[in-house]
Amino acid sequence: SQQGEEDPQALSIQEGENATMNCSYKTSINNLQWYRQNSGRGLVHLILIRSNEREKHSGRLRVTLDTSKKSSSLLITASRAADTASYFCATASYNQGGKLIFGQGTELSVKP
Amino acid sequence: DVKVTQSSRYLVKRTGEKVFLECVQDMDHENMFWYRQDPGLGLRLIYFSYDVKMKEKGDIPEGYSVSREKKERFSLILESASTNQTSMYLCASSSTGIGDGTEAFFGQGTRLTVV
Numbered sequence: 001s002q003q004g005e006e007d008p009q010a011l012s013i014q015e016g017e018n019a020t021m022n023c024s025y026k027t028s029i030n031n032l033q034w035y036r037q038n039s040g041r042g043l044v045h046l047i048l049i050r051s052n053e054r055e056k057h058s059g060r061l062r063v064t065l066d067t068s069k070k071s072s073s074l075l076i077t078a079s080r081a082a083d084t085a086s087y088f089c090a091t092a093s094y095n096q097g098g099k100l101i102f103g104q105g106t107e108l109s110v111k112p
Numbered sequence: 113d114v115k116v117t118q119s120s121r122y123l124v125k126r127t128g129e130k131v132f133l134e135c136v137q138d139m140d141h142e143n144m145f146w147y148r149q150d151p152g153l154g155l156r157l158i159y160f161s162y163d164v165k166m167k168e169k170g171d172i173p174e175g176y177s178v179s180r181e182k183k184e185r186f187s188l189i190l191e192s193a194s195t196n197q198t199s200m201y202l203c204a205s206s207s208t209g210i211g212d213g214t215e216a217f218f219g220q221g222t223r224l225t226v227v
Contacts, residue, residue, distance in 0.1 A: 006154075031213045042116075042202060042218035043155075050213055088154065092213075099170065100145065100206070100216050104154035 006089060006103040014111050019076040021106040023089030024069075030093045032065055033100070034074050037086045046074075046087075081112045115139075118203050118219035125226050131190040133222050135203030142207060144186035145216065146170075146178065149200040161186055193226045200224075 007022045023032070031050045035043040049056045049065045049072065056063045062075040076083055088105045119134035137144065143162050147155040147170075157170030159178040167178050175197060179187045186205075190197055200223050204216040 009152075033215060035216075035218075040200075040221070040223070042220045043204075043216075044218070045215035048213055048215060090216075099157055099160060099168075100204075101157065102147070102155035104152065 006087075006106045008106060009104070010107045010109070012109040012111065013079060015079060015081055017079055017110075019079050019083070019108055019110070021074045021087050021089075021108070022071060023073070023103055024071045025089075025091050025103075026070065027091075027095070028093060029067075029091045031091075032063075032072050033090045033092065034061075034063060034072075035088045035090060035102075037088065037105070039085070043088065076108075079108075079110045081110050084108060084110045116203055116205050116217050116219040118201075118222045120222050121220060123222055123224045125190075125193050125224065127194060127226055129190075129193045129226075131193045131224070131226075133188040133190075133201055133203075133224070135186045135188070135205075135219055136184050137186075137205040137217070138184065139205065139207075139217070140183065141205035141217075142183075143205060143216075144180065145204040145206075146176075146186065146188045147202045147204065148172070149202055149221075155202065158188065190224075195226050198224060198226045 005024045033048045034046045037043045047058045060077045065072045086105045090100045090102045116137045145160040146158040161167045161180040177189045203219040206216045
């Protein structure tokens with residue numbers, strides 16, 4: 001069963017704008033992770049936020065987590081054409097065993 | 113750098129064939145995973161293994177089996193390939209405690225077409 005639901009499914013913006021992607025999940029988690037996938041390639045880990053954290057930054061990335069609403073958002077600031085990719089959230093929890101459960105992803109297109 | 117290597121980038125097989133997808137990781141990770149990725153459905157977990165010879169079913173194990181005889185290698189087997197198994201297959205590995213906050217490392221993917 002899919003844990004994460006992502007919104008929007010697709011997003012198109014201009015270079016320099018900010019991009020925000022949202023992820024909702026169903027069960028309690030220990031951490032939530034965001035991954036990036038360039039077209040036709042494997043996934044690359046971007047950032048991880050634990051259930052006791054509310055916000056985390058890494059370079060141009062900002063992730064928030066609201067466990068009461070079971071949701072997370074990924075903000076990419078000052079986007080670049082090279083940010084064009086699919087972005088996935090994934091949840092991990094002890095009651096999922098060792099599994100990492102992914103959402104359906106958001107396809108981001110950044111136009112130069 | 114952690115490396116997860118899948119044996120093929122592209123594979124074309126005939127319906128009914130037995131297909132082996134191989135995955136090797138070089139970081140001594142305990143956990144290994146097989147996902148399939150289809151448009152609009154995201155990544156769905158087929159099987160995962162948390163130790164040699166140990167495996168657990170994911171969300172969509174039907175039509176698949178796995179083998180983990182050595183820690184570094186995790187094989188996905190399509191017992192009798194069917195056209196609805198045409199997909200992108202992604203292998204990943206992680207150290208123990210993914211619930212504790214360890215990331216997964218992915219291979220480059222194998223795009224399998226069953227004709």
